[in-house]
Amino acid sequence: MTASTISAPDAATAEEPPKKGRKKLLLVVLVLVLGAAAGAYFFLLRPGGDQAPKPGQVAPLDSIQINLADGHYLRLGIALQLTESATEVDGSKALDAAIEVFSGRSIGDIDNGATREKLRDQLEKKLEERYPDEVMGVYFTEYVTQ
Incomplete structure (x- = not known):
């Protein structure tokens, strides 16, 4: 129990x-x-x-001359593909970025098509940093080496 x-x-x-x-x-x-x-x-x-941002206006910038290695130079014209939300941008930051990317390179690097696309990608990355949510691409409107 x-x-x-x-x-x-x-x-x-x-x-x-x-x-x-x-x-x-x-x-x-x-x-x-x-x-x-x-x-x-x-x-x-x-x-x-x-x-993804929607494309807006294209802002052409004045062409610039960039010093390359061995006394050569590059005459570069660019246009910025703005986003729909961006109305106007100051192009001086873009031109400064272009000088930073292309300056001092050899003419062989600049004339090579594959390298040119790599340089364009580098320029676009710098533009994304300097113009957040305003610039979504860059076009070369003039590209002359001498």
Whole structure:
């Protein structure tokens, strides 16, 4: 009989904690579901998220002469592809970036088509840094070496 009296109270106490535990478990699951839903909204469904900028006006800049190695020079004309949100930009930062990218290079580097595209990519990266959300591309309008 002693064994049966011990098992009866144990059975009653064993039933109560799972009821409290179920409520806590249900609360934790609810919080996790709400957190997952909020995360999905902010990272996946967020309206107006990181969309590609739309092209706007093209801003041509005056041509410049850039000194190359061995007494040669490059006459470079560029035009900036502005984003739709940009109305007007100061071209001096773009011309400074062009001088920085092309200055001092050999004429062999400048005349090579593959290298020219790499230099254009470098120039575009510098323009993105100097004109955040305003300039999305660059066009060469004049490219003469001597």
